[in-house]
Structures are given as structure tokens and as C-alpha cells.
Amino acid sequence: MRTQLLTTLSVLALSLGGIAACTDVVDDADEAELEEGSDDAKTDRADLALTTIDADPPEDAEIGKVGVSLSNLSEMEILFDGIDLARISTSFTINGTAAIILAMYMACADKRGIARAKLTGTIQNDILKEYVARGTWIWPVRPSMRLIADSVLFANEAAPRFNPISIAGAHVRDAGCTAAEEMAYTLANGLAYVDELLRRGGDAARFARRLSFFFYVHMDLFEEVAKFRAGRRLWARIMKERYGIEDPQAQMFRFGVVCGGSSLVAPQPYNNVVRVAVETLAAVMGGAQSIFTCAYDEPSQLPTKSSAQLALRTQQIVAEESGVARTVDPLGGSYYVEWLTDRMEEEIRAVMKDIEAYGGAVKAIEDGWLQMKVARRAHLRKQHIDSGELPVVGLNCFRREDEVPAPGEVFRLDPQASARVVEKYAAVRERRDNAGVERGLARLEQAAAKDDENLMPYLVDCCHAYATVGEMVGRLTRVWGEFKEPVRL
């Protein structure tokens, strides 16, 4: 457990990387993070990469604002320069273009002569919740599901130690859902992926061992512990009863968490350090495999280096000093937590039943029904905070008029950073074999038109040729079209 805590990277490296915008700054940050007691490299993709628009004007205002710019293999080569890919575990927070980024990571390993089988890490690759909450979708739901099945099945073969999907509830929770809804939507999406993988001929006993999950932790400590305990119980049961999976490894519910998010508020920002510490405790006692702690200034800005470092130290203090990580499930047997876990399980089942009655997660998302439910729930939560029914210290109670509203230090992006990224991008397009790129892209487009073809080998080939993310996305969009966002409020 201690090691598990330590393997997690906080926003630190990522924000440094992301904010710094330029991959030449990013790898410094990653190295700093690796030195600070983490053997894990986590990369938050910039919105550019998240939504697959290349580093090209007119989007240059966005370069590097949310994460690392990775528009082609050359940028990934810089990002991981001097880092042994066989020794680290890399976490990619990427969804819309996840298959492409995974292909790029494999191409990066290939170029360095590292066997793909040695790669370890996790890629989020959960598109369903993007339609519901985070918004980095590109294509309609069904071809997106196909691409996820392609990448999971391909990774199971090529890089069996890599977690090719992390089914996430975090985003809907942060959007306003309750703890039970967060878990229910996540498990419902999980079932949709399992069904799709089975439809594509996957072996459940095999791919289920590599499914992982991702959640937010909010402030109600025992409720959060109950949420994780109930989710773990339910998933194992579903795997066994619905899919007949007997292997306990394939029933496992491995998950990472983020502490913070919308539970943090801008007024009295240092209070957030305390919130993150409480949430980290809840995550450990709920049995999280990996923990990511938000910085206290995130409600008002991108984190600074020092706030991000404090977030990392928070989990290190919990891991090293508090002793809570000495045993698993330390609250098991508590009358209150057991009761809460049972009640949570009932609530989760009820929400899952509603989704099933509607026609399943995919249909509920295509229709915008789930999005509408989340928006209304967010509205309700906001009303509860505004009225004081949900107390938030420093925001709706214990507030002082004379206090300094925010930390003084504001992160500023190097104004030259985006120009450097655009320059590098243009240079790669000059240097590469453009005829080879075109051949790869044409083959990708042809394969995309056939439903039963796994697209991953084509994407890896395109990455090897230094095709850009935008070029690959463009070809797939020609075949699949774009998702039309259903706006229901």
C-alpha cells in the first residue's frame, strides 16, 4: 500500500509539463518528479491533444494550457528523452485520441528497441464519460466504442502489463453527481465496454484482468469509503454472475482516484490543503491503488510549482507518517461503515437499473439523457451550497470579509512557449517522408471503413512515420463523421 501511494504522481509534473507547454520543459519536470520519490510518469494531455487539433494556429492560445502538447511522435520522443520506458509506469489522461497516443507510445518504444511487452502504465481511454462530462469527444459513440475495443484487445496482446482503459467516474462526480451516481454511471459504462469487447470477440477472462477504474474523492469520509467498498463488491459480483468469470484476478476492481476537484473552493485557499488530506485518508481507507492530489490553488488557477509540490507532500505524509496504509480495508467490520456500504450498494444498483431501463449507457448518452441528468444534479448541488445546506467552510460559513481572497502567486505561461511548439511541429512536417505518411494515412482510412478490422496496427504505422494526431483524426473523421452534441437542459 505504501508503494502504491508513492507511485502516484500529483499534478506537479503534469502541471509543470502542461503549463510549461513545451516538451523541452516538460521532461525536466518529469525528471524532477521521478527524483522526488515516484516511479510513475503521468502526462495530462493538453486540450489540443485531447481534442486532436494539431499545434497550429488559430488554436495557439490553448497550447500547453492544460497539459503536454503531443501532436506527433517527435514530441513524445522529447518528452521521454533519457527515461527508460521499460522501467517506468506511465499514466496517460487521454480519451478522444487515446488509441492514437497509445499507438505513439508503442512506436516510441519500438524506436528505442524496447519490447512493447515491457511497457507498463495506464491510459484513460474512457470515451463514454467524455460525452457525459468532460467533453473531449470527437466521433459518434459507436465508432468511438469500436476504437476502444481495438486498443484494449491490441494492448492485451502486445503489452499485456499495460492497463489500456481506466473507466472513470471522476468527471461526472466533479460535474455534480452524488457518490452513488458516480459509481453507478461508472459501472454502467464498464458493462458497455465489456459488452463491446465481447462483441468484438474478446476473451472476458483475459481483458477483464486489465480493466481499471478512476474516481474522485470528496469530503464525506465514510461515504467515500463506503462507495469504494460497495463498488468493489458489485463489480466482482457482476463479473461473476453476469459474465461467468471465475478467475478472481479478472473480478478485481483496481482503481485510482483524484482528491480535490470541485470539493475545493477559491476562498480561503489554504483550507484546501486540509480537504485534500482528509480525502487522501478516505482514498487509502477505501483501498485505492493510486492517488492523485489536487493543489490548493486549483479552484482559481493552474497550480504553481510550490502548490503542486505541497499536494505531492500531502500524500507522502499520509503514506509515510500516518500509518493508515499498514493494512487493507481498515474500516471493515465497523458497524457504521458496513451499514453505509450496504446502503450505498442499494443506491448504486437502483441508478444502474434506471440506465438499463432506458436502454443502456450508450443509448442514454447518444440521446443526451445522462448529460441532462448530470447537469440538473449539478444545478441542485450548487443550490445546496448557495443555501448553506451543504456547508463549505470559508465559502458559505466561517467566512470573513477582511481576508485575502487568493494566494498571491499566479502561474503565467511562457508567452514564447506556444511559438516554440508550433515551430517544432512545422519542422517535423518538413523533415519527415511525406509520401510515406500519406500511404499510412490512406491505409488507416481504408481500414476504418471495415468494421471488423483492428485499427491499432495502422495507427502505430502512422505514428512511426511521424503523422500528426490531427492528420490521423482527420482521416477517421472522413469515415465516421463527428459526434453531434445533444444539448438537453
Add this chain to the structure above:
Amino acid sequence: MSVAADPRLKGRRILLAKPGLDGHDVGAKVVALALRDAGADVIYTGLRKSPAYIAQVAVDEDVDALGLSILSGSHLELVAETVRELKSRGAGHMALFVGGTIPAADRDALSALGARGVFTSDMPLSAVVEALARALG
């Protein structure tokens, strides 16, 4: 407790928009629901719209106010560009509001660009509605 209907907003047309690549839309949707409760006609663009597209919709729909929701840190650039696009369509006078993850240090700069109000998630919905009602009332 939802916000109360406000006669100053009754029938007023308000466009809420998400410029740039940021996909966080909860704030925009919550504000849309609150303004609707207050009596306004709310149009929401959906995600990832360009400033040019947003300005064009604002003009075509003949709205009384435009709210931009930005949580990516790109608010200064995107607001400036939206204002340019509005001006080029002769709509520079439109009441413009900005919401999102906005450092306090950037508020003055946004006001200078023409924002009539800057909203963050810690503000109650009633304050957002009141600011709009005052601007349009």
C-alpha cells in the same frame, strides 16, 4: 431553492457559449438552468466553438447578452478575440460576461477588454442572475 423569477430578465435572450477547446461545461449548464428559472430565454452553444462562430450566433439570434465560460486558463486571449469578432459584426456594444476558473488578478484585464462581469464557481447563482438582470433591466 432555485433562483426566483426576475421581471428584468423575462423574455430576454441570453447566449451562453464555450469558446476554445475546454470541455468543462457544468458551469455553463448550471448558469443556463438558473437564468432559465429566472425567466430568461437561454441559448447554449455546446462545446468547442470558435469566437467567430459565437459572435455570429449572437448576432443571428439577436441576443441581449453573451456569457463565455472558460476554464482552460485561456480566458484573456479568447475574450479578446470574441470582442474583436463582435466588433467586426457591429455588435461591440453587446453585454458580455465571463465565467470560469479566473484568477482574481485577471479580473481587471477582462473588464478592460469589455467584460461587464466576471463570475467564478464560488459565487452564488443569485449573484450571477442579479448581475445579468442589472445589466439588462
